[in-house]
Amino acid sequence: MFCRPTEQRPEDPQETLFSLTYGVEAVIPVEVSLCSARVFGFTLAKKEQLMVKQLDSLEECREFVIIQLADYQQKVAWRYNKDVKKMEFSAGDLVLWKVVRNVWDVDSGKLASNWEGLYKVTAIAEAGAYYLEEMEERPLP
Structure with a gap:
């Protein structure tokens, strides 16, 4: 410079x-x-x-x-x-969890789903972090 x-x-x-x-x-x-x-x-x-x-x-x-x-x-x-769209959830909202490559179902190939489950937000931990539970009311770790 x-x-x-x-x-x-x-x-x-x-x-x-x-x-x-x-x-x-x-x-x-x-x-x-x-x-x-x-x-x-x-x-x-x-x-x-x-x-x-x-x-x-x-x-x-x-x-x-x-x-x-x-x-x-x-x-x-x-x-x-500039293209990031910030989205916030509140307690009681239903969300999907993005599947990461290391837990991807290899037998499904490229047609495997990118999202898993239907989860419920129970509480907000901090900015952008949430506590989730499954629909059977079992909390996720």
């Missing part, structure tokens, strides 16, 4: 993946041997000043990335949950 400060300063170069990873700009060996403008204008004091400036903006960059990540996670969660 690129970290772009809220305000672009004209003296700051565009962030690159290398500079975000290692904290410095890359200089290729050809530039060193040919004494390019970047190498010619290099001074140790200026480098230290730029490093301090980068350290000062590091926390702002992290906060920006955290905000982006939280926004992305909210969008993914909304997209995932």
Whole structure:
């Protein structure tokens, strides 16, 4: 991810993946041997000043990335949950129980029923959890 400060300063170069990873700009060996403008204008004091400036903006960059990540996670969660229809039951309602694969009747093949029994809700345990009993009034574990 690129970290772009809220305000672009004209003296700051565009962030690159290398500079975000290692904290410095890359200089290729050809530039060193040919004494390019970047190498010619290099001074140790200026480098230290730029490093301090980068350290000062590091926390702002992290906060920006955290905000982006939280926004992305909210969008993914909304997209995932948008088709879910919440349904609540009350005591006395009749419900079916979805059959899971490990207790599926293998002899029936693909025509086996996806639901089993008819159960009665006796009480609400907590949000989304219920106590059930069979129609013969035997409670389910």
